[in-house]
Amino acid sequence: MSNAATFDTRTDSAIPVESPLAYSYRRSGAPAAGPESRVTLRERALLGQLVLRGGAIVLDEAVREVLGLGLPGEPQGLVQDERGERSIQWLSPDEWLVIVPGGEEFELETRLRERLGDAHYAISDVSGGQTLLELEGEAARELLMKTVIYDVHPSHFPVGRGVTTVFAKATAIVRRPSEERWELVVRRSFADYCYRWLLDAGEEYAIGVVR
Amino acid sequence: MSQSKKQVHRLAKGGRIDRSRTLSFTFNGQSYQGHPGDTLASALLANGVDIVNRSFKYSRPRGIVAAGAEEPNAIVQLGSTEAAQVPNVRATQQALFAGLTARSTNGWPNVQRDLMGLFGKLGGKFMPPGFYYKTFMAPASLWMTYERYIRKAAGLGRSPMEADPDTYDHLHQHCDVLVVGGGAAGLAAALAAARSSARVIVADEQEEMGGSLLDSRETLDGKPADQWVAQVVKELAGYDNVTLLPRTTANGYHDHHFVTLHERRTEHLGETAPLVKGRRQVRARMHRVRAGQVILATGAHERPLVYAGNDVPGNMLAGAVSTYIRRYGVAPGHKLVLTTSNDYGYRAALDWKEAGREVVAIVDARQSPAGDWVEAARAQGIKIITGSAVIEAKGGSRVSAARVAKIDIDAFQVSGPAQELACDTIASSGGYSPVIHLASHTGARPTWRDDILGFVPSLVKGVHACGGANGTYALGEVLAEGVEAGIKAAAVTGHAAPAVSLPQVKALKQGPAAPLFQVPHEKPTLRAPKQFVDLQNDVTAAGIELATREGFESIEHVKRYTAMGFGTDQGKLGNINGMAIAARCLGRPIPEVGTTVFRPNYTPVTFGAIVGRHCRDLFDPERYTALHQWHVEHGAEFEDVGQWKRPWYYPQTVNGKVETLHEAVARECSAVREKVGILDASTLGKIDIQGPDAREFLARVYTNKWEKLAVGKCRYGLMCKDDGMVTDDGVTSCLADNHFLMTTTTGGAAAILEWLELWHQTEWPELDVYFSSVTDHWATMTITGPEARKLLAEITDIDLDKESFKFMEWRAGKVAGVPARVYRISFTGELTFEINVQANYAMHVWQTLFKHGEKYGLTPYGTETMHVLRAEKGFIIVGQDTDGSVTPEDLGMQWCVGYDKPFSWIGKRALTRSDTKRENRKQLVGLKPKDPKVVLEEGAQIVFDPKHAIPMPMAGHVTSSYYSPTLDSGFALAVVKGGHQKMGETVYLPMADGQTHEAKIVSPIFYDPKGERQNV
């Protein structure tokens, strides 16, 4: 195990916990999705999120063994398990974002560290620092076009892709885990801005929030 | 409803308007009627409205000249309510809708009876050619006088004084091929590219695609041209890979094929966007297009001939006359004289005659014109006067006659006696000028072509021009060029296009055009009646001649001297004529004189579309901590720190009165010094640093030493740039041997992470270390004050004993049942614990602290109190007490500099330069005002000798200044030349209001100089 400090930041479920959008729901509300909604927004809150840094070969072997998933082979790649619950996304040539169900991240980090031994790598827990928003519906892509500067056309942004790009005047990770669904990973402190932006830009599509 | 006037000039049939429906509209307070399919301009012409404006400078009556974007006169202010005001709309580009309300932009108090006109062309006298130039050379005060007058009189339109109810947005578009222009060339190009399966966007500024084909006399495959248009548009609309954008103007061509398109989505429907199912639609949209290839199919603008009186209402472009007749079913007069230098102009006479109106004569500058349309005119029995031109239009508020004479183009003189032909309309055509504006935006200079008497665009890589934009006017060739451009552009982006079979077009036989721009008059230009070149800016041929006589030889200087092509006009109608006139006056060929640079935007873009959604509470991101809700609920006033909203202070209501900032800060300060306060410090930047070389890396980027920092310990670090100037500071903790957590200033978080990466990636890639931002992951709650330990002890399992948990150490444990890292560091000088938990748990921990804290007097405090408390301790804030010119030694922080570290860390070398060792550098000191009630102004200049003659030598300035409730006095931090050696000396601060404050230089540590309180 490498000489780094690990820290399980989670505790028993009786302790109240607030997602990054908790304030936004109170402040801006959450318009219900209806039959006219051409796009819906849903927060997948409190997931486990780890940033992996290191050499691709070493890390690939470790995540295959521990998580059962290999690193994406290409830049902007996104791979996920069969149920779509665990994913690994390319962030840079030596950086990946791993998202797992909330609560799994500490054990995953611990096992990866055991597996990686003395190799040079880094794992940072960022679960509290970002949240995942899902967009679904026929207007989702146009809503993204209003918002991100990256080309989200299906010919350029197929399923299995994820990028870090400019989101309005903030930044976000944009991912396409399936044909129908887009995901945004936004930083906690920017989450309210992103939420308000999406509601505003989505108004003409009767955007609804699924809670 | 008041009785509307009859549409006196409306034809009984023809045109693309729907006569079965009538739309009422108002222009200058008078009610009129038009039909769907009309523009405001065509409807005004239909109603016989001759005067639509007063001219910019001479206040002359002006009528509609053109039918498109090049219209110089019919520029109107839209809006029936204050909030709906839109300035500078071209009536030729505004679709008519029911209830449209427009006013002339110029013409005060009204266009018909113009006050300025009565006063004898005051404007003209005030503004000779060179007005701008000469005025800007004059004292600025004079400009102020002029400007008010000019704006009022010239009427540049006005913005609304009430909030706009509409929404606007941006759409980020990416395509293989962007086709600008949906006329014959553009549609042909789009068709070819679309069939290749390339991603294609077609933008056209008009209400419907088709361009000149919508009013063409020519046929395609033997059928009216608009049928081909409909068929192509239908095919394009059926492709998934094609986006059709009518009512969309490409206004700016930026670097690397980034083109901004301005789409007017609802402006043809009403003055505000209609609600659809209760939801407001986007009124205008900016498409930010990144294109692979761009096809410019922007067509050409007809050039008017420049003759005396050519601005009297009733003077129109020949092509516009045809467009009004054929597309809008309006013949804008009864008796037409056409003056032309080319065959194209003949079309107006043929259309006019077919509309059942009288063509008095065609006046052709050429000796022996020949061509299909010339023959057609002859066959119709229309009188053709050759070798001649209209040299002067007569009439006041409408043309009454044309003076026609033989002319000698080469000698630039009238060569025969003039005859006067009675008429109410003069159509003129001097040929066509390719619309090269967008190509010019790329920086490429256009090329003059003698054969077409016009500039064609020079093209940068990836840009194609076709059709009129390329100086190609024969329809068959236009279509072929379009297809070729479409195939080529698609191919470059990797899409092979199948062949496109072109419709059959009968080739028109055409004679060569005469190079006529300004028509000579019997009198020399300077004495002849005004011959207008740029109608929008009231620039005359005489003005240009004067400019060249005054020595302006560069066309760019002539432009500035005369204002030709200024403003929203951008030289669409007049530039080529102006250049030709300048060339003639200078005795040089046109290409040598060259053209001015056209700039974005091509036509005005509403601010709404530029701003998009980035307005109101979405103007800029607001970053919130996990505790924001609590701060809001507890009445915090917020301060912007970067994009963060941080609580500034928490005003309480005492005896029904809300505390002032001063009162709240005094209360919050006392709470920390005497009991315990709590601060949300989550905004501090936090960088997770891992790797075997992490320690070495820290030693290189910080000024101080890190080799001995043990696990469990924290250390303050100072960061310099390589010039030796302080750039950031913060506490870094050793989490494990190869694992550190660095904190940065709130504002510096992103920049410092980038800074670390810069050095790692570019200079020291051999160091094994990684950096990741964990700023948002952790929430940080600082409890500080004598009671802090007692409070924390109630809810943590961490041993807080002062021997087992010392100052500048950290421990892990649980706080309020939540896993936490607690750091014993202090920014207040008091006993302090910084509690860090995963942000999602922050609210619970914060509230638990308050539950237990009440009995200890736990008081939330904001950034203002934080500033007072840290300044009392002489703790600097980078960016406030430093400004990029302050070294660690200037700050008196030698204790934080490891000169003997083995690696030459960032900043070290610069600190041994003679300048950084200079003794009289500005150094950080404390200032104690002589009058304790005085709080010195931050930024106030410091002098040693207040009696020194002005200018006094400046000795430094105040960087931080507050009132301290603890000291019961104002106090300040300042940088003073040689300040460290001047302890106890008096300095002076002369203020703007005339008083001079006196202060004593003291140590910057005002409170607890030995640091005992934080160590308890």
Add this chain to the structure above:
Amino acid sequence: MFYIYCPYCGEHREEEEFHPKGQAHIERPKDPEACSDEAWGDYLFFRDNPRGVHHELWVHAVGCRKFFNVTRHTVTYEILETYKMGEQPSITADAQGQPREAVAASRQEGVRA
């Protein structure tokens, strides 16, 4: 608004995702203490400002966060190539003599106002 090929992401991205960081290939002297004040001043403060081919350091700030080099023509704004840290440019002003683009560009350049 440039369109910049990030050699690490392997695709073109919008300029908004990048930060320019000045002239490329400025190496920190290996032994700063051995530098004269003048040499150190040159390293710190003096940069080229060529008309024509220029090598610049950029970072894909909103993206992979990697630094890389851009060879850009300062008149036409054309980006001639981008390459990773540690690599050398294949296009230089010297290697080309006076680059053709520059000649064409200087002819075409107008007074911008």
